[in-house]
Amino acid sequence: MQNLALAIEAPMPCQEVDIVSTGVESLAVAALLSSRGRAVRFTQQGVTVPDQLLIRGGSVNYKAGRLQLGASAPEQGRRSSDLLLVCGKAGDYRKALNMVAEMLCPGQTVFIVDAPLGTAFELSCMIYKLRKRMAVNIIEMSPLFEECRFEGRALEIIGLREQVPICGRSVNETRSGLDIGRQLFTGLVPASNVLERGLSDPARIMRIALQAFHLERLAKGLAKPWALSSEQEAKLKEMEQEIQALGRLFNVHVTEAAAATHDFSDNLEREKQELEISVSETLVLLSDLAGVAYQSVPCIDMIIALASKTLGKDLRAESRKLSDLGLVGMDLREIIELVNS
Numbered sequence: 001m002q003n004l005a006l007a008i009e010a011p012m013p014c015q016e017v018d019i020v021s022t023g024v025e026s027l028a029v030a031a032l033l034s035s036r037g038r039a040v041r042f043t044q045q046g047v048t049v050p051d052q053l054l055i056r057g058g059s060v061n062y063k064a065g066r067l068q069l070g071a072s073a074p075e076q077g078r079r080s081s082d083l084l085l086v087c088g089k090a091g092d093y094r095k096a097l098n099m100v101a102e103m104l105c106p107g108q109t110v111f112i113v114d115a116p117l118g119t120a121f122e123l124s125c126m127i128y129k130l131r132k133r134m135a136v137n138i139i140e141m142s143p144l145f146e147e148c149r150f151e152g153r154a155l156e157i158i159g160l161r162e163q164v165p166i167c168g169r170s171v172n173e174t175r176s177g178l179d180i181g182r183q184l185f186t187g188l189v190p191a192s193n194v195l196e197r198g199l200s201d202p203a204r205i206m207r208i209a210l211q212a213f214h215l216e217r218l219a220k221g222l223a224k225p226w227a228l229s230s231e232q233e234a235k236l237k238e239m240e241q242e243i244q245a246l247g248r249l250f251n252v253h254v255t256e257a258a259a260a261t262h263d264f265s266d267n268l269e270r271e272k273q274e275l276e277i278s279v280s281e282t283l284v285l286l287s288d289l290a291g292v293a294y295q296s297v298p299c300i301d302m303i304i305a306l307a308s309k310t311l312g313k314d315l316r317a318e319s320r321k322l323s324d325l326g327l328v329g330m331d332l333r334e335i336i337e338l339v340n341s
Contacts, residue, residue, distance in 0.1 A: 016081040017184075018043055020103065021096035026087040028148040028157050029113055033184060041081065043099065054156040081108075083180065088114040088140075093281075101126040106134040109180050111166075115140035116281035117198030120169050121325040128326075139177035141166045142200055144185065163189050167197040170341050193339040195289075196252035198282075202243045203257040205286070208278045209239055209303045214264045215271055215310050238299040246286065249293040251336055272311055279307045284319035292322070293332045 016039045019026050030040045084103060086096045093116075100110055101123060112119045120138045127136070146159025166181060166188050168174040174190050181188045191197035199205075213232055228236070240257045247254030264271055283304055290297040308315045322328045327335055 016041065018081040018084050018103070019086070020084055020099050021086045021093065023087060023089065024148050024150065024155070025089045025114060028155060029085065029087060029144065031155055031157070032144070036184075038184070043103075054151070054154050083108060084110040086110065086112050088112055088116050088119060088281075089277075093277075097123055097126060101130055101132075104132070104134070104136050106136065109137040109139065109177060111177070111181060111184075112138070112140045114143040115198075116320070117285055118194050118320075118325040118327075120167065120194055121327070122320070124169060125324060125326045137168060137173050137177050137180070139166050139168050139173070139181060140194060140197060141181075141188070142197065143204075162187050165189055165191040165197045165200045167191040167194050169194070192252060195250050195339050196247075196254075199243060199247055199252060199254045202240055202254060205243060205282060206236055206239050206257055208275070208283055208307075209236060209299075211264060211271060211275045211278065212303050212306045212310065215268070215275060216306065218266070218268055218271070219310060235299055235302070239303070242290070242295075242297045242300055243286070245295060246290055246293070246297070249295055249332065250289070250339075275307050276311055276313065276315065279304055279315045280319040283307075284316055285322070285325075288322050289335075292327075292330070292335065 017030075017033055018041050019030050020043045022042070026042075030042070034040045084100055086093075086100055097112075097119075104110060104127065110123070112123070118140075120140045123138050127134075142161075142165045144161060144164055145157050146161070148155065148157045150156070164185060164187050166174065166177060167190065168177050178188060178190055191200060209232075210228075213228070214226075217226055243257075244254050283300060287297055287300050287304060290300070304315060322330075327338070330338070
């Protein structure tokens with residue numbers, strides 16, 4: 001119950017927030033904000049509204065009129081919201097980023113919750129391609145909670161985090177985003193740059209390997225419970241060493257990984273979808289960054305190959321690229337200078 005204060009504090013003046021993505025994570029963030037008196041508006045249809053929000057045993061009823069569904073882009077004459085928010089784990093992540101790029105107005109701030117590595121630069125590139133020249137704040141955030149799920153008509157949030165790293169494209173942008181973000185989520189802490197923010201939880205990156213191992217077992221018809229083999233445990237340690245080495249190459253601090261969980265479901269299609277997203281949005285990009293630094297990452301490359309074989313897709317071809325972040329053609333020194341600007 002000690003984390004309940006992150007979501008429910010003394011009421012503050014209403015601030016409008018547009019959420020530009022769907023999915024349970026997006027709704028959980030909306031629940032936190034609406035429970036604090038914020039006016040939250042979804043820009044897309046298809047959102048199921050629960051009756052209650054449950055946070056570690058606490059229960060919060062939605063405030064009437066605070067959560068609006070199905071609104072489109074700002075109507076003619078309607079004031080733009082104070083900020084936009086998109087969730088990186090949303091199934092419509094790429095579509096949501098494109099919508100944000102089109103909707104952003106000068107002076108607005110966008111927060112990307114549970115953002116894949118380097119999303120702030122990716123959105124910046126999208127804005128540039130639209131030929132928009134305006135001052136906006138783009139802030140990427142780590143996850144706000146460990147898990148969120150529906151329990152009947154209630155939305156349950158598990159593991160609401162006390163500290164959530166955030167980062168913008170520059171030091172000044174991070175500082176500005178921190179001032180704004182702490183009005184919404186008090187546990188925000190600044191990361192030195194987007195690479196440090198993206199590598200701030202190596203256990204979540206290593207969980208991609210665990211999920212690949214799990215799907216390999218499902219494909220062989222092996223049932224639960226299952227334990228890691230000695231070879232798989234060695235691969236996990238090797239993967240952590242590769243992540244730590246990347247951090248040192250790019251001059252960022254990477255914490256030691258906590259114990260990674262391998263409690264996955266038997267829903268084969270859902271696990272496949274999550275593995276594809278994780279590898280395409282994060283793991284391939286790490287491999288490419290290692291290539292820029294001429295660093296070998298055989299374990300990361302092995303997991304990408306295993307996932308591609310399991311899913312029957314060339315995940316490298318379909319993944320986010322350095323070009324999506326505006327980093328193509330840059331060497332190690334230039335990337336370090338850019339992210340530390």
